[in-house]
Amino acid sequence: MASAGSIAALDLLAEKFGRLGGIGKRTAMRLAFSVLDLSEEEAEAFAEAIVGAKKTIHCCPVCQNLTDREVCPVCSDPTRDKSTVCVVQDTKSLLAIEKVREYNGTYHVLHGLISPMQGITPDRIKIKELITRLAGDSEVREVIIATNPTAEGEATAMYISKLLKPCGIKVTRIANGIPVGGELEYADQYTLQRAFEGRREF
Amino acid sequence: MASAGSIAALDLLAEKFGRLGGIGKRTAMRLAFSVLDLSEEEAEAFAEAIVGAKKTIHCCPVCQNLTDREVCPVCSDPTRDKSTVCVVQDTKSLLAIEKVREYNGTYHVLHGLISPMQGITPDRIKIKELITRLAGDSEVREVIIATNPTAEGEATAMYISKLLKPCGIKVTRIANGIPVGGELEYADQYTLQRAFEGRREF
DSSP states (O other), X not given: OOOTTOOHHHHHHHHHHTTSTTOOHHHHHHXXXXXXXXXXXXXXXXXXXXXXXXXXXXXXXXXXXXXXXXXXXXXXXXXXXXXXXXXXXXXHHHHHHHHHTOOOEEEEXXXXXXXXXXXXXXXXXXXXXXXXXXXXXXXXXXEEEOOOSSXXXXXXXXHHHHHHXXXXXXXXXXXXXXXXXXXXXXXXXXXXXXXXXXXXXX | OOOTTOOHHHHHHHHHHHTSTTOOHHHXXXXXXXHHHXXXXXXXXXXXXXXXXXXXXXXXXXXXXXXXXXXXXXXXXXXXXXXXXXXXXXXXXXXXXXXXXXXXXXXXXXXXXXXXXXXXXXXXXXHHHHHHHHHHOTTOOEEEEOOOSSHHHHHHHHHHHHHHGGXXXXXXXXXXXXXXXXXXXXXXXXXXXXXXXXXXXX
């Protein structure tokens, strides 16, 4: 039963916030209260932004990255190196790489990682789209797999590398090691081991 | 400049989330991504809940509590004791008290606390509404001030108690002390001092 002080419209709004990833009950209620502090115009603009984002954002037909254009800005940029495809887990990873402004190739966004524990089989993520793309694009020379170095990320990287082997395309994996500015003292044994394995000559 | 990977509709949505209280840039972007995981119907229902809450929720003309009815459920409940008014900082405090289901009086919601540091003067919160209400309602016998025991909460309590003194209404303040289940070891000196001052005979 709702307590006497409860407000139906506020509870409904909190319930909607609660459907967003990683938002607990208390935070959902706090956010619902925050909406009441907006002006009516701001609240309407917020509502429109939600519907607008959902309506206009879709997957780029080339790289599967989220975009509100027909083809995403990276794929439609003639200055980007189309011979390299960097495979990432999601758009967040892509945005992180783009922020560095070092990588000039294209991407392929998987929208997930293989995870038998969570019932995510290879057909549930955009692996077949990658295979179809590579089969139809003879320009690609290298596929860099940049999934996170977690159990799922490693398994997905391994799966894709095995799939691509027969295609004769060079498949690489981003390096593991001590983060720049990090301390050996706080690195876990696996990272340290990989840092040694990946050592390079001066 | 936006990086090549940025998506205008997503950035706009993240900016809207960022206007809610206590939401930083990273969380705002995470929430914007979460919206994309909703179905189109869910996103529309979310948008409607925002506009709906903002449109229907207003202050109760009696106690200033947020409500989506003409008069709030507490004020319109004939079984509530109208001789006692509990003054609280905001609707969140009211909901916390209502949850306990012990207090059977009515409320007055200030929507803020006096804070000269933040430029919140007594006229910026709903103190005059309390005075007007008490002046027009001879039924009220006691005003319990239940603002938080912070510097601002104490100052506001003191200010209201001084204002009400000439009215001949009993003005009380909720007790400070060690929380039930708490440990003396971890209580600060002010709390301990108040706990001793407020000691009661068995």
